[in-house]
Amino acid sequence: MSALRIEQVTTKKVIPKTEDLVFGKHYTDHMFVMDYQEGKGWYDPRIVPYESITLDPAAMVFHYGQTVFEGLKAYRTEDNQIKLFRPDENFKRLNRSSERLSMPQINEKDVLNYLKELIKIDQDWVPAEDGYSLYIRPFVIATEPNLSLAPSRSYRLMIILSPVGSYYKEGIHPVGIHVEEAFTRAVKGGTGTAKTAGNYSAAYKAQEKATKEGYSQVLWLDGIEKKYIEEVGSMNVFFKINGEVVTPELNGSILEGITRMSIIELLKTWGVPLSERRISLDELFRAYEQGLVEEAFGTGTAAVISPIGELNWNGKKMIINNKETGEVAKQLYETLTGIQTGKVADPFHWTVNVR
Amino acid sequence: MSALRIEQVTTKKVIPKTEDLVFGKHYTDHMFVMDYQEGKGWYDPRIVPYESITLDPAAMVFHYGQTVFEGLKAYRTEDNQIKLFRPDENFKRLNRSSERLSMPQINEKDVLNYLKELIKIDQDWVPAEDGYSLYIRPFVIATEPNLSLAPSRSYRLMIILSPVGSYYKEGIHPVGIHVEEAFTRAVKGGTGTAKTAGNYSAAYKAQEKATKEGYSQVLWLDGIEKKYIEEVGSMNVFFKINGEVVTPELNGSILEGITRMSIIELLKTWGVPLSERRISLDELFRAYEQGLVEEAFGTGTAAVISPIGELNWNGKKMIINNKETGEVAKQLYETLTGIQTGKVADPFHWTVNVR
Numbered sequence: 035m036s037a038l039r040i041e042q043v044t045t046k047k048v049i050p051k052t053e054d055l056v057f058g059k060h061y062t063d064h065m066f067v068m069d070y071q072e073g074k075g076w077y078d079p080r081i082v083p084y085e086s087i088t089l090d091p092a093a094m095v096f097h098y099g100q101t102v103f104e105g106l107k108a109y110r111t112e113d114n115q116i117k118l119f120r121p122d123e124n125f126k127r128l129n130r131s132s133e134r135l136s137m138p139q140i141n142e143k144d145v146l147n148y149l150k151e152l153i154k155i156d157q158d159w160v161p162a163e164d165g166y167s168l169y170i171r172p173f174v175i176a177t178e179p180n181l182s183l184a185p186s187r188s189y190r191l192m193i194i195l196s197p198v199g200s201y202y203k204e205g206i207h208p209v210g211i212h213v214e215e216a217f218t219r220a221v222k223g224g225t226g227t228a229k230t231a232g233n234y235s236a237a238y239k240a241q242e243k244a245t246k247e248g249y250s251q252v253l254w255l256d257g258i259e260k261k262y263i264e265e266v267g268s269m270n271v272f273f274k275i276n277g278e279v280v281t282p283e284l285n286g287s288i289l290e291g292i293t294r295m296s297i298i299e300l301l302k303t304w305g306v307p308l309s310e311r312r313i314s315l316d317e318l319f320r321a322y323e324q325g326l327v328e329e330a331f332g333t334g335t336a337a338v339i340s341p342i343g344e345l346n347w348n349g350k351k352m353i354i355n356n357k358e359t360g361e362v363a364k365q366l367y368e369t370l371t372g373i374q375t376g377k378v379a380d381p382f383h384w385t386v387n388v389r
Numbered sequence: 390m391s392a393l394r395i396e397q398v399t400t401k402k403v404i405p406k407t408e409d410l411v412f413g414k415h416y417t418d419h420m421f422v423m424d425y426q427e428g429k430g431w432y433d434p435r436i437v438p439y440e441s442i443t444l445d446p447a448a449m450v451f452h453y454g455q456t457v458f459e460g461l462k463a464y465r466t467e468d469n470q471i472k473l474f475r476p477d478e479n480f481k482r483l484n485r486s487s488e489r490l491s492m493p494q495i496n497e498k499d500v501l502n503y504l505k506e507l508i509k510i511d512q513d514w515v516p517a518e519d520g521y522s523l524y525i526r527p528f529v530i531a532t533e534p535n536l537s538l539a540p541s542r543s544y545r546l547m548i549i550l551s552p553v554g555s556y557y558k559e560g561i562h563p564v565g566i567h568v569e570e571a572f573t574r575a576v577k578g579g580t581g582t583a584k585t586a587g588n589y590s591a592a593y594k595a596q597e598k599a600t601k602e603g604y605s606q607v608l609w610l611d612g613i614e615k616k617y618i619e620e621v622g623s624m625n626v627f628f629k630i631n632g633e634v635v636t637p638e639l640n641g642s643i644l645e646g647i648t649r650m651s652i653i654e655l656l657k658t659w660g661v662p663l664s665e666r667r668i669s670l671d672e673l674f675r676a677y678e679q680g681l682v683e684e685a686f687g688t689g690t691a692a693v694i695s696p697i698g699e700l701n702w703n704g705k706k707m708i709i710n711n712k713e714t715g716e717v718a719k720q721l722y723e724t725l726t727g728i729q730t731g732k733v734a735d736p737f738h739w740t741v742n743v744r
């Protein structure tokens with residue numbers, strides 16, 4: 035682990051009141067930065083004041099999109115500890131994403147240690163209120179100024195921190211979902227399993243359609259047959275059908291969510307019947323007609339669990355569990371947020387203390 | 390058209406000797422910049438010294454990939470004029486790309502005028518030597534600092550200029566191509582028809598495979614059936630089969646190349662049989678076995694025409710035209726580069742004089 039250099043701010047910002055927090059709008063006083071050069075590796079890890087970065091207009095990130103990112107959260111517990119939830123999985127996934135984008139690997143342990151130092155320095159920014167947390171955004175960008183079509187030979191890793199409000203101001207409530215048939219999020223052989231910038235802006239057009247129709251998120255189908263369910267918004271998706279919980283299996287275009295992974299482990303421990311398999315919209319609608327669709331929910335770091343109350347497949351509508359949050363969704367939400375905030379025992383050792 | 394502000398450099402750079410030029414490594418003295426703000430539109434068009442740009446680490450381009458770009462060239466004619474080749478088509482395509490990425494439209498005419506002013510100021514950088522030109526890279530990036538998953542409300546358009554060497558130091562020569570079956574460049578419903586950063590870095594892994602096998606480019610198949618030919622490297626692709634020129638039809642995942650478009654018009658004028666249609670690798674290999682594959686070449690702004698001498702489809706090899714440049718490829722190359730540099734008449738009015 036290279037020596038970490040720390041340069042503290044001289045004047046701290048005023049920390050916004052939790053009720054004024056807007057997702058992704060406020061950043062803490064410091065950020066972590068580390069550079070990479072081919073032949074030299076990663077160098078100069080440093081915690082510096084949060085500030086703008088300077089890049090050549092020919093920096094490859096602007097032209098050919100080599101960039102990967104992660105999203106995780108730090109939670110303040112009732113006894114005033116600060117916990118991270120499975121951060122090792124985020125840094126592993128960052129490396130998998132980088133591999134897909136021909137970007138260099140990081141030392142996951144070192145970067146986790148740097149992150150802990152950063153959070154310690156900005157610890158006053160970790161909200162204490164229920165449902166609030168500190169959102170952590172590690173990302174890597176290609177910095178070489180070069181218009182040739184080849185991997186960049188220099189990169190920058192940064193970690194920025196943003197205190198975020200509760201996704202659910204009035205508790206968790208089911209949302210309506212538009213099934214997208216024209217636009218494709220990801221396809222086998224593409225970049226869907228990587229957290230890379232290009233995947234996200236590519237999804238805006240479908241989200242626009244959903245919003246126009248009065249739905250809050252998009253259900254993505256596979257890019258090949260437009261038949262099988264993949265994800266919802268930028269979340270993984272689960273259904274409870276006739277007593278069994280079903281989630282699409284990882285197929286080379288679905289992002290391997292850490293919430294998804296944790297839910298699967300939890301349900302297995304609880305003895306809830308579960309299968310990871312291909313599931314078509316047709317199958318889901320057939321089950322619905324037989325009255326067998328009991329619950330549906332999206333899962334991800336931001337919302338943890340987002341129950342689905344309604345699906346609209348080109349005019350064919352499905353109302354799930356009377357638009358109420360189901361039992362499994364509720365239990366998963368309570369357990370996961372409980373573990374994250376230290377209110378519930380953590381038999382899996384998923385949480386990591388920052389201090 | 391908003392008033393253009395011009396700030397010239399005080400000290401000009403030394404223009405590199407043409408023989409020292411490396412693609413995309415040298416930039417001229419100035420660049421064009423214009424900003425966009427939701428509710429206000431595009432503002433402050435300006436030509437300023439080429440310099441680094443400053444962005445918030447939370448600028449959306451780094452996280453969600455809203456960025457589009459173009460690539461075109463300026464040529465110096467023998468009588469010392471400077472010409473652009475179909476620049477209106479590039480700005481139209483920039484707008485189509487922006488539409489796909491939920492980014493704002495530009496006024497194509499205004500931006501073309503700004504570009505002409507920029508080139509006039511840096512006109513000494515347009516090489517005069519045969520095969521050399523000034524590569525022009527317009528691009529737009531999302532600048533709003535915000536981690537929410539929604540289109541940015543601010544953008545920056547920039548145009549940078551780079552003198553580039555000839556693709557063919559010793560004349561045009563056929564290259565070997567690796568047929569990629571695992572990785573996918575683009576799929577229907579995705580972003581393949583847009584020139585957006587994410588498409589390009591997603592292609593590096595396949596290019597790595599090609600290079601390892603000793604081939605210089607990748608032949609991309611459709612993302613759905615992995616059966617139909619789409620593009621080669623970042624070029625469109627043409628085959629001459631039994632007297633007919635065939636190119637894959639635009640299908641929602643192929644980029645609409647301006648060289649492709651121009652070649653189609655030229656061949657039609659010449660009375661060469663031509664069809665834009667779906668063509669499978671199977672069909673191509675069957676034709677090859679019958680001795681009917683006469684030529685193959687990629688087309689794009691960078692190389693204009695890039696003849697293909699060999700195709701390797703998972704060990705199945707095809708040698709085309711004895712690895713020599715075919716007649717159609719040669720004629721298209723001479724005609725297109727002739728029109729671009731003013732040596733050949735331009736009945737289509739494709740070129741636009743900068744001065």
Ligand SMILES: Cc1ncc(COP(=O)(O)O)c(C=O)c1O
Nearest residue numbers: 268269270289291292293334335
């Ligand atoms: C496309 C996509 N799917 C699913 C997820 C859920 O993953 P996680 O549970 O790790 O947050 C995310 C968010 O990270 C995502 O971006």
Ligand SMILES: Cc1ncc(COP(=O)(O)O)c(C=O)c1O
Nearest residue numbers: 623624625644646647648689690
């Ligand atoms: C993916 C891709 N295909 C094809 C082309 C060829 O297009 P054009 O002839 O306009 O340069 C390009 C380059 O612009 C490209 O990026």
